[in-house]
Amino acid sequence: MTAHEKTGAPVLSVRDLTVSFTGPRGTVTAAEGVSFDLARGEVLGLVGESGSGKSTVGLAAMGLHDPARTTIRGTVEVGGTDVVGAGEARLKELRGGRIAMVFQDALASLSPFHAVGAQLAEAYRLHHKDAGRGEARARAVEMLERVGIAAARARDYPHQFSGGMRQRVMIAMALINHPDVLIADEPTTALDARVQRQVLDLLGELQREYGTAVVLVTHDVDMVAAATDRMLVMRHGRTVEQGSTHQLLTAATHPYTRALIGAAPSLETVPGTRLPTVDAPEPTARTNARVWGAVDEGKRTTLAEVSDLRVEFGGGRTLLGRRRPGTQAVRGVSLRVAEGETLGLVGESGSGKSTTARVLAGLQKPTGGTVRFDGRDITRAAEETALRRALSREVQLVFQDPYASLNPRRTVEEIVTTPLRVHTDLSRQERRDRAAELLEQVGLSTGHLPRYPHEFSGGQRQRIGIARALAPRPRLIIADEPVSALDVSVQAQVLNLLMDLRDDLGLSLLFVSHDLAVVRHLCDRVAVMHHGGIVETGSRDEVFDNPQEPYTKELLAARL
Amino acid sequence: MLTYLTRRGVQAVVVLFAISATAFALFYAAPSDPAAIACGPKCDATQIAAVRHSMGLDQPVLAQYADYLRGLVAGRTIRDVDGSAIACDAPCLGYSYALHEPVLSAITGRFPVTLSLAGGALAVIVVAGIGAGFVSALRRGSLGDRLLSGFTLIGASVQIYFLGYALQYLLVYSTGWLPLPGYTPPGEDLAAWAAGLLLPCLVLGFVNAAVFARLSRAQLLEVMHEGYVRTARGKGLGVLRTHLTYTARGAAAPIVQLLGLEVGALLGGAFITETVFGLSGVGKLAVDAVTQNDLPTVVGTVLIAAFFVVVFVAVADLVVAWLDPRVRPA
């Protein structure tokens, strides 16, 4: 999106904005000395890793911080009014009328108790006092249709919508009163590439139509490149760098900016190379592409194999004993992972990737098909404890959410040694030694053993998860979106680690992700899933350079 | 929806059935004999045996229980001490020989007292309890909040029997500001009815309201930070309206559920309050029945109390479903 007009006084002017929160544990300064101007029609990208203060700035512009716990200094002028000092009455007029916000989490940000049409209509009526109910409803429906939601669904409740639709409802609500400024706080996270694209296109369209100035908050550099005029990079609450998007993307002065830009693999990066991180912006080792596909496919020994896998969920019975229809999560998937190979499993959300992975790990009982590992039939692993135990020696999982997958009440030592307790009769001391060794291997230190997960950063937590997976010396590691919950810079660290381990230990890897660039960077072979089935399998280069199936093409095209 | 209602209904009936069986079994273990009660203080063993026989109490417990259930569903005839028949229409809860009246009529006769008390207490709970929680949450950290929180803490800690007597002493006995607690049928004298129940309702209400004030404060504070509340404010909605239409609705479910339990419990009789203030409601009836080992009345009151709890818990679930489209049954 590009603005058609950038003239006159700034519609939003932020000067020396400092926001600090007071809590029971002292004061946190989330933003410090942030200044920027936003002209009419302009799009500013607010970039930075998680926790850098992006949302804080956005909320400050709306005057939505809880006054009891927040101290705000500096000025935020919206159309000539300083939001920081303004009274509630004045703020009520500004909010939703002159400045609106698309909040970060669309599901949590829509009231679950009211139909979406009513929520939109209310927003309209609040700023059009003389508008009747009928008019407001008509405007709401109109706006919903504008964002591609059928008028008939105005009576539905948010939980009946998909993530992308909710996000569009949020956008419709923010724009219903044609505000001067729109703050879009990560409007596309949690959406898959295709929907992401749709949402951004819509936003650009509306923005151009109404001449709205936009602050686009994101940590996704690709998105900034695609959609903004200027960008502002934040870190630890401070401005790192500010300038035109083009200039920063090509010639950033600050190393952090450069690292941030480089950390995310794109479809152009050389696969298998070490990615730049904030700590090591200029990676040295392994700058060449991974060459793996040279050996003939057929000659490799198959490590794991699923054939005609089917999984159906739910159903259950009604009171009268009638069966309810279930969800067909996986419908006839066949896959194989060869010894030493890294297989990427991509596909949009809900396509059945995780389910497939969980079956392979012996966590999910399949409804049909067979699963083999190293020649053995392990289809019944989810029910038979002994079988699963045997399987878990050789197959290990790394989970998506590094926090949720670590028990918060167990120390790192306990977490990492659990597989050793199960699978070996090592003594306590031996287990500890092995745990220390594992931590070293993933780049942590022995001193971390007695600590609890909450004391670690996201990247460190994921390393603990990887250390646990490595503990029984498995032959196959299944990584279910191990980086999608992480910041780009942390993602780069974890990807680097996985690549190192793969090389050092000769592991096979099943890598599940919806991020095509990441898959391309890491995997040797790629399988594309859609609606519970595999639509295309092939080597990395075949799939990315020469996709056969329309769905794969669509997926690739959606990349920003 | 219909299946949901049926399922709830069946569940409720099964629970009530289990409770009636438990109550029946339990009180059969009691060391005294309903026949002896019916016979009077000067009966000797043979006389009691005769009475027991004519009342059918010499039959096996299971047969008696079956009889009881039959009476509940279809009504039955009960035999008096002299063997004469007393018709007891469904739902027959048995006949109390201690009270000389059918248990159902004994309960319905006292129910207006319990209903008035429960209604008054409920009004206090809703207005003062939930209201205080709301004000407290909106003004959290302020002096008012701290005062209210202290007040509700005391309310949640104080004993009805202590507070009840202390207030009776202060407000009725020493100063004469309030009339004596008691029950006058509202149809007879509305003012006397209200005046007599004022203090009991206030005390019972206050003690229970405190729990609700604490719960609703905590709930509201929790929900206040929900994203959709922020969205509402972001639209330009005022603080109060936001909290009334969005926060309150989000916070309602646990409050409604507790309220359901509370209404059920209150309608089953407030034993201690009724004892402290000398109100002859269902609670007092139950306690007296237990102390006199008036088996039919005990089982009857237990069943009624459980009935209300079960019904109002189910009603609360329905209200919660109505409030929150996410949990509405299809």
Next chain:
Amino acid sequence: SSGAGAQGDDAPSVSDEPNLTAGIGTAEDSAGPAPEVRGARRGGTIHVANLRDASHLDPQKIYAGEAYNTSLLWGRQLTQYQVVDGKAKLVGDLATDTGRPSDGSRTWTYTLKDGIAWEDGKPITSKHVKYGIERTFAPGFELGPPYWPQWLTGKQDLAQARKVYGGPKKDGDFKGIETPDDKTIVLHFKKPQSDVPFMAAQSSSSPVRPDKDTGTKYDLKPFATGPYRIVEHQQNQSMTLERNPHWKAETDPIRHQYADRFAFTFEKKELNTAQEILNGRGDGANTVTTKNELPPELYGEANRDPKKKRLVVDGRRGAFTYHLVIRNDRVADPEVRKAIHYLFPRQQARQALGGPRVGDIASTYSSPAIVGYEKYDAYPVAPTGDIKKAEEHLAKAEKPVKSLSYAYESTAANDRVAQVLVEAFAKAGITLVTKPMPLPAYTNEVARNADPKYDLWMSGSSVDWPTPATGVPYRFDSRRDSLDNDPRYKNPAVDRELDRIARIGDATEKAKALVALEKDTIMKDVPLVPFLHQRVQQARGENVGGAFIHPIYGTISPAWLYLKKS
């Protein structure tokens, strides 16, 4: 008496309490109308507020002083007690006199008065009286007193007696009672019966009209012969009485018909009712309690405030006595029983119960309210007990006593008494094991149990009418069952003497002989320890006149009440 408690200002003053005993009146005394109550007026509604409704109204089922007392309002008997200035005299009620014995007191004849009628105006006949007495044989009437069936059949065992005759509905006419005409009724007994005039005053000697006998329902709403009739009765809720137009004052030497109506209400807590009465709130000024007693909560206050004190009516609880019963076959050593007698701290125990208002400390088994009463003290002891004496007797015991068990109905007050006993017994080195039980359990385990496993318990009891005839011969005859002879007292000499006394045909003579036996033989053995001759306090509203504790029935009698202003 300690003199604790107060009298109603206009109630007949009780000058000489020990002479409360009922004399037997003459035929003249039996003629109506009743002596006017001083200052009485007619009119108004008297409210009677009791926590509990009467358990029975059916005259043949009533068996409690308070219920006898209330039923005087609508029921009449062959004889009844005329009370003047607090003194009771047994006179003819429906009958012209208290009964004429013949055949060595085996036959008693009553003649009904003229002008006596049911509430529908039909005359009361001897058949109705007979039918009433016959009902006491029928099943379901176990609740009432057993004497008519026992005496008329000569069977001591009630079940046996009922085999002889099973009630009018089952066995029709009973031959033992003759009604030669509508006015005469002749009762034939198998043995000499001296106390028939007193039994004739019991509610079970009330007439019942067969066509009005509604069975179980009769218990809710009996047909009236007295000055009032029941117009409405909702069990456990309310009862309304109105004047009975067919009652004639000149036929009734006992009752009055001052108030227009009596409105009974039930289920209000005793404390609240008493508060209303003492403070004159609501209907309080026009209210009396005939069943409720003054709650202990208010006693102190009523004692302090003279205005309220006037509203408290105090008196002897009829012939009720309260004793520490010793199970004689378990505590067989008379020395131990004597030790218990000396150990028992009567004063402290009474203090724990509420002080002098609960009763006068007793030294005799029988109540001073009975005919022939004599005050004596078999083993004088200080009211606080005498440890030294107790220890002396314990030392004489054959086997040393380590522990005794004491069962009681668990109420807060009884708990305190138990603690008093525990402390006192401990002083003599005896561990008192206390067994509190709720009333139903207590009744089952102790009172009704043929073999209760306890050594001691408290027992409040009364004779059925004011002679010792239903007391001493029942409690101390070793051949009677444990329900009667609960101390399990056994003395062949006493049994023999009781047999002799049973043949005495004159009530007063018999009473004297029984009291002598009690004093000279029985109490010397300490079969039980006398504790209290109980008292009772009830409240009456400021505007209610004529309230006094009925000397026989031990509660306020509504039949004498009037409203000062209406």
Next chain:
Amino acid sequence: MADVQTQEPRGPFAVALRAFRRDRLGLASLGVVLLFAVLALAAPLIAVLYGKNPTEHYGQNEPGLLSAEGLPVLPNGGMSGEFWFGLEPGLGRDVLTQLLYGIRTSLLVAVAAIVLIAVVGVVLGVTVGYLSGLADRAFTFVCNVLLAFPTLLLLLALSPVIQTRFVSPGENEPAWMQFTVLVLVFAAFGWVPLAMMLRTTVRSLREREFVDAARAVGASRRHIVLRELLPNVWAPVLVHITIALPGIVTAEAALSFLGVGISEPIPDWGRMIARGAEVFYDDPTYMFFPGVTILVFVVAFNLLGDCVRDALDPRTHR
């Protein structure tokens, strides 16, 4: 990658403890609770120092203390230098020592019951939460029945059964039996809310990935329940306990108030209040002391419960 602090590792409880230590109200309430505990433990010692015991009938044995009706002669319930909190009407026992020993009764019942409740509630709640299926349905049914059952009535009805069925006539109902019955009945109904809460907690924990993670490394069910789930429920259990304990103290007193609690001569607050209610027109002081004591005790405990909850609530710190 943020560097992990070099200080001591802090477990979740250590964190909570630190938060709690900063909470002045919490410390004060803990102080009061501890004071009560100390008073309970030291009751015999204090009684000796003070020179009175809770069972002797001073008022009856020494003339001039009680009136003939059993009311204290001195004003304010007979408070004097000799009897600091006055005398019990009727028997004339010393109020102060009765109160002190009353703490023991209340605490003993409450603590024993709470321990049972915690054990039963945790075992059932966690197991059922993890198992679901038939066990879950049976559990829900039992909970519904117990929730709808009027507890107080049951206790009222149960006490005579026990007194007559299980105690031989020749001996006193042993104190331990009275306590055991109370504790058992409180536990029988008290575990329900805890188990229901834990069931919900565990059901959501079960969906957390770390359970899957444990299964994925081959851990047994036992390991998952004992080592993965249990450590996560201590915080809610602790909060539940501190909040439920005063409830049991209150309920125990309520039972005694209705006449079926711990029986004479074991001192008990509820019975004192019941007696106080009987004489409260004549001697309001006698109700005042136990009433206020129990109020202070319960307020302190509830406050402590609030503060423990705040301290353990992850949202208020980290």
